[in-house]
Amino acid sequence: xxxxxxxxxxxxxxxxxxxxxPVVVVALPATPSRDPITGQITQQTFVLQAPSGSSTTINDxxxxxxxxxxxVFQAGSALKLQNASLYVxxxxxxxxxxxxxxxxDQVNFTSWADSSVGGKTNGVNGKSTPxxxxxxxxxxxxxxxxxGTRNLQFPIDGGLQxxxxxKAISGADDALTLINFANIKFSGGAVPQTQGTANSAxxxxxxxxxxxxxxxxxxxxxxGGNGTNLVAAISGDLDSFREGxxxxxxxxxxxxxxxxxxxxxxxxxxxxxxxxxxxxxxxxQ
Numbered sequence: 577x578x579x580x581x582x583x584x585x586x587x588x589x590x591x592x593x594x595x596x597x598p599v600v601v602v603a604l605p606a607t608p609s610r611d612p613i614t615g616q617i618t619q620q621t622f623v624l625q626a627p628s629g630s631s632t633t634i635n636d637x638x639x640x641x642x643x644x645x646x647x648v649f650q651a652g653s654a655l656k657l658q659n660a661s662l663y664v665x666x667x668x669x670x671x672x673x674x675x676x677x678x679x680x681d682q683v684n685f686t687s688w689a690d691s692s693v694g695g696k697t698n699g700v701n702g703k704s705t706p707x708x709x710x711x712x713x714x715x716x717x718x719x720x721x722x723x724g725t726r727n728l729q730f731p732i733d734g735g736l737q738x739x740x741x742x743k744a745i746s747g748a749d750d751a752l753t754l755i756n757f758a759n760i761k762f763s764g765g766a767v768p769q770t771q772g773t774a775n776s777a778x779x780x781x782x783x784x785x786x787x788x789x790x791x792x793x794x795x796x797x798x799x800g801g802n803g804t805n806l807v808a809a810i811s812g813d814l815d816s817f818r819e820g821x822x823x824x825x826x827x828x829x830x831x832x833x834x835x836x837x838x839x840x841x842x843x844x845x846x847x848x849x850x851x852x853x854x855x856x857x858x859x860x861q
Contacts, residue, residue, distance in 0.1 A: 587601065587639055587641065587642060587645070587647070590641075590642050591642035591645070594642055594645050595740065597644070598644050598645070598646070598668070599642070599645045599646070600645070600648060601645060601646070601647050601648065602648045603649045603655070604650050604653060605650065605653045605654070606619050607619075616695060617695070618694060618695030618696075619654075619694040619695065621653075621656050621684075622653070622654065623656050623657070624637045624638065624655065624656075624657045624658075624662065625637045625656070625657060625658035625659060625660055625688045625698075626658070626659040626768070627659070628659060628768075628769050628770075629768060629769075630768060630770070630771045632768060632772070635768040635771075636731070636732075636767055636768050636772070637658065637659050637660035637767075638660045638661045638663060638712065638731060638732050639660070639662055639663070639732065640662075640663040640669075640732040641663070641669035642666055643666045643667050643668055643669065643737040643738060644668040645666075645669055645670075646669075646670045646671070646752060647669075647670070647671050647672070648672045649673045649674065649675075649683045650683075651674060651675050651676040651683065651757075652675075652682075652683070653683055654684040654685070654686065654694055655684070655685050655686075656687065656688045656690065656693070656694070657685065657687065657688060657711035657763075658688035658689070658710055658711055659710075659711065659767055659768060659769050660712060661711065661712030661713055661714070661731075661767050661775055662685075662713075662714050662715070663731065663733065664714070664716045664717070664753065664783075665718070665730065665733065665736055665747045665748055666733060666736050666737045666738075666744060666747065667737065667738040667744035667745060667746050668749055669747070669748055669749065670748060670749040670752035670753045671714070671716075671748075671753050671755070672752070672754045673755045673757075673758040674754070674757075675758050675789070677757060677789070681757065682757045682758060682759055683757065683759070684759045684761070685758065685760045685763070686706070686759070686760075686761040686762055687706035687707070687711060688702070688710065688711075689703045689706040689707075689762075690761065691704065706761070706762045706794075707762060707794075708762055708763075708765075708795060708796050709763070709765030709766070709769075709774070710763075711762065711765055711767070712763060712764075712765055712766070712772075712774070713760075713764060713776050713777045713778060713779055713795075714763075714777070714778050714779070715779045716747075716753070716778075716779065716780050716783035716785060717730070717736075717747045717748060717781040717782070717783060718748045718782045718783045719747060719781070719782050720744075720745050720746065721735065721736050721738075721743045721744045722738070722743045722745045731767075731772075747782075748783050748785070750783060750784045753783075753786065754786045754788075755785060755788070755790055756786075756787075756789055757788075757789045757790075758789075758791075759793070760777045760790065760791070760792045760793075762794050762795070763775075763777040763792075763795050764776060764777060764796035776795065776809060776810060776811040777795045778792070778810045778811075779810075779811055779812065780810075780816035781812065781815070781816065782813065782815040783812070787810070790835075792809040792810065792835070795808075795809050
């Protein structure tokens with residue numbers, strides 16, 4: 577995909593094409609444009625959003641990377657979200673955020689209301705100040721849904737998709753997934769808002785992607801009163817952290833040169849505790 581405001585049609589096309597072989601969907605940055613009257617420079621971004629409400633259908637703007645598909649955001653591209661999450665969980669799916677060290681080359685995942693990235697996107701009547709928890713997060717999931725009588729259902733995809741629409745024998749591809757030089761802002765909310773389960777900015781279920789040079793900021797939404805939800809900047813189940821020479825955090829996921837600025841509950845954290853088991857086939861989440 578090149579310069580458009582919605583990711584949905586491109587992912588649907590990838591889902592159809594993946595029956596013939598691996599698919600790569602590439603998000604390129606739009607060309608900046610200057611308003612001749614105000615002089616303001618804007619840059620079109622990709623958008624995943626849904627209106628607020630309690631419906632798990634019309635109030636959930638989330639998307640999922642299809643089977644055998646790699647979704648790539650090139651340097652300088654941006655995705656804005658509202659009441660939505662991005663899932664990487666179908667068999668052979670992967671995500672790459674290929675940002676650069678230059679600030680203008682970094683990949684941004686942020687709130688639909690964040691005008692600091694690409695200008696104002698949510699219309700003249702949209703709110704002008706982004707808030708922590710405006711969107712959910714990026715969720716990676718990887719487990720076998722074939723063994724025995726498994727047919728577990730998950731958000732967006734229902735049953736995870738494998739070859740020819742069958743059950744998935746695995747999920748997100750760790751080896752092909754890379755998040756480098758990216759900013760992830762204003763995530764950590766429930767989807768649908770006030771009704772769903774909140775995710776961290778980056779959430780792992782038996783997944784071990786490479787994450788480097790990433791800044792996570794303003795993650796986690798207030799749940800009402802003086803309380804906050806306890807999401808983290810980065811979180812995962814114990815199956816996502818293999819034990820290395822210096823302990824579980826010395827190995828996977830590969831986590832280098834990352835920072836977490838003001839969070840409701842700084843991360844990384846472990847979302848779920850369990851004993852050692854077959855790390856290739858964890859209890860599903």
